[in-house]
Amino acid sequence: MNKNNFTLRxxxxxxxxSSRFTAMLRGMKFDFKNNCWAVHETIQVGVCDHCGLVYENPQVVLEENALYTDQHCYTPKADLISHDKHQQRMNHMLWGLLEQRLNWKGFNRALDIGASGAWSDFILQKHPHIEQVVLEPSWDAVQHGRKCYPKVDIRHGIFETFEDSPGSYGLISLFNAIYVLAKPRKALANIHQLLTDDGRLIINVTNQHLHVEAWLYGRPYLNLAQLMRTIMLVYYSRKTLKIMLKISGFEIIEDFTAEQPEDPLVIYMRRNQWYFVIARKSAHGIPKMDFEDLKDETERLEAxxxxxRYCEMISDISIQALFDRHLANHIHxxxxxxxxxxxxxxxxxxxxxxxVxxxxxxxxxxxxxxxxxPGTILxxxxxxxxxxxxxxxxxDxxxxxxxxxxxxxxSNDPFNLCIHNENGEMIITHSFCPIQDIRLFPFPAQELVRG
Incomplete structure (x- = not known):
């Protein structure tokens, strides 16, 4: 991919x-010219040597790349209409999870960041007293949302430049959106200001680094291209997300993992899991954190x-299962x-x-x-x-x-079977899984909350 497609910083x-950053892998972006995902020549996904946060660097400058913010979420491989239909189907799961967890009668105004308007319209039908505002970077999505959800105030823009009156929202939601905030501390400071004193912030994320399972059309996300999601600017773990919220003046009321329920109409992301956080403003305000307080060598090494080793760990689980189950004298x-x-x-x-x-x-x-x-395996x-x-x-x-x-x-996978990174390390990019009817994700299974 041409590295000059986007302005980078x-x-x-x-x-x-911290400025100390170790590059691990090249990032992926959508190549509109060739209509496929591509490995970017310049962008690296790496880890902070101080705190262990994983993020893209250099980063796309959102304020200077209207084409990127307008088109990169909805592509010919992940089109707007399908995305909106999926959000409509997701509404029932979200409502089942959040109906009893939030005081809906206490909200007068809600902001949903990075969305089609489907969720906001759904809530408006249940609670007409809550004014619904949506901020969406894609102009096509804004036009579609205004047509389909005329009672929702859908605005075009990115949150990095969003302004409104302080304390004007009782509820702000980031559904699969916090990882596309280029400057999350600044964004969360803005959210902190926009929320009422008793307001609520809802975040949900699906990415394997948060120890949640990712699935699409019945296939688990077990290859590197499915871990390195193309629109993500920051790859949070549960720990780094919680720290990000804490230093931004939020306290977590509840966090939990939920799974897409079995539904014959929702084949798209069946079995997919999300990590949810419900937070409020901390009674102690925004804490003063010393740089050294954020140092975490364990988090860095684990990230x-x-x-x-994502694909290696998955492969080792599956290969071991093969030989646990089957006699092997000759392998072809x-x-x-x-x-x-x-x-x-x-x-x-x-x-x-x-x-062999x-x-x-x-x-x-x-x-x-x-x-x-007996014992011959292909x-x-x-x-x-x-x-x-x-x-x-x-x-026989x-x-x-x-x-x-x-x-x-x-075309969704630009990696070969393996790659060498900037440090010359070989990284396996495709898992080798002879046994696939077992749980292959390389992290502990999560306790699930049902909607």
């Missing part, structure tokens, strides 16, 4: 202000390990000719079964001439699945497995 850490590995990836994968397989034969062509069972012996490492059931009908003993989790569309 090298920034200090959005949380602690770096999580991003660099069908995989693209990528020497670095094969060099990484082979020791993991040979640790359990020394006899590698083929750099797709698995075609009609051409196979193998002894049908591993398909190509993106296209093979017909496992047909293959198993042909053989041979077992075969598709080992790749494909993206929902090929």
């Amino acid at each position: 090298v920034i200090d850490c959005p949380l602690c202000g 770096e390990n999580f991003f660099k 590995l069908f995989i693209p000719d990528n020497p670095h990836y094969i060099e990484w994968l082979l020791p993991r397989l040979k640790a359990h079964c020394p006899n 034969i590698v083929y750099s062509k797709p698995l075609d069972h009609t051409e196979l001439e193998l002894a049908d012996e 591993l398909n490492g190509f993106e296209a699945d093979v017909d496992i059931e047909t293959l198993h009908r042909r053989f 003993h041979i077992k075969a497995f598709n080992c790749r989790i494909p993206p929902e569309t090929p």
Whole structure:
């Protein structure tokens, strides 16, 4: 991707202000010219060496990139109409979670940041006394929202330049939006000012770094391109998000994890999870935090390990499950000719079964001439699945497995099987998963709250 597509600026850490930053991976952005996701030449996703926050650097200067703010959320691969329909379906889950947790009769005005207007219109129908304001950076989304939700005050702009009277909102929501705030401390200071003294701030986020499962069309997000989400400017963990809120003068009333309920109409993000935070202004005001108070070497190491080894950790879980379940005397590995990836994968397989034969062509069972012996395993490492059931009908003993989790569309994943970062480190970008009917996310399962 041409690095001159956007105006960029090298920034200090959005949380602690440190200038010490370790680049981990190149970021992804949408390439409108070629209609696909692309690895950016300049933008890096890295970790603050002081506090452990993960963020993009250099960062897109939102105030100077109207094309980016207007078009980068809704793309031909994630269109506006589909997004709005999904928000409409999400309303019932959100209402089930928030109806009893908030004093709706006490709110006179609400602001939803980065939204289509579907949620605001939904609330307006239930509580007509609450004036609904939406701030949305996409002009197309604003026009669509004004047409579909005429009773909602939908404004065009970015929150970095948003102004309104202090204390004029009882409720402010950031649904999947806090990670696109370029200057979160400044933004949260503005939210703090805009809220009434007894107002509420609601945040929800879905990203694996928060230890929530991400799913799309029934597929778990197990590849690096699905962790490195293209619109995110900041990748919060639960810890860094809580610290960001604390130093901005908020106290958390409740935080919880919720999952998209089973619904035949909501196939798009079924099983997807969100981390929710409900906060209010702290009675102690905005604390004075010393720079050294924010130092967190443990957070830094954990963040770096999580991003660099995400696919490795998932692969190790699945490979171990394969050998726990199945006898393995001979392995036939069908995989693209990528020497670095094969060099990484082979020791993991040979640790359990020394006899591994590698083929750099797709698995075609009609051409196979193998002894049908117990303990013979075929591993398909190509993106296209093979017909496992047909293959198993042909053989009595041979077992075969598709080992790749494909993206929902090929153009959504610009990474190869592995990459080398700026420091020369090899990073696996595609998980190798022969066993997929188990929980593969490399973090503890969360206790879920039902709406």
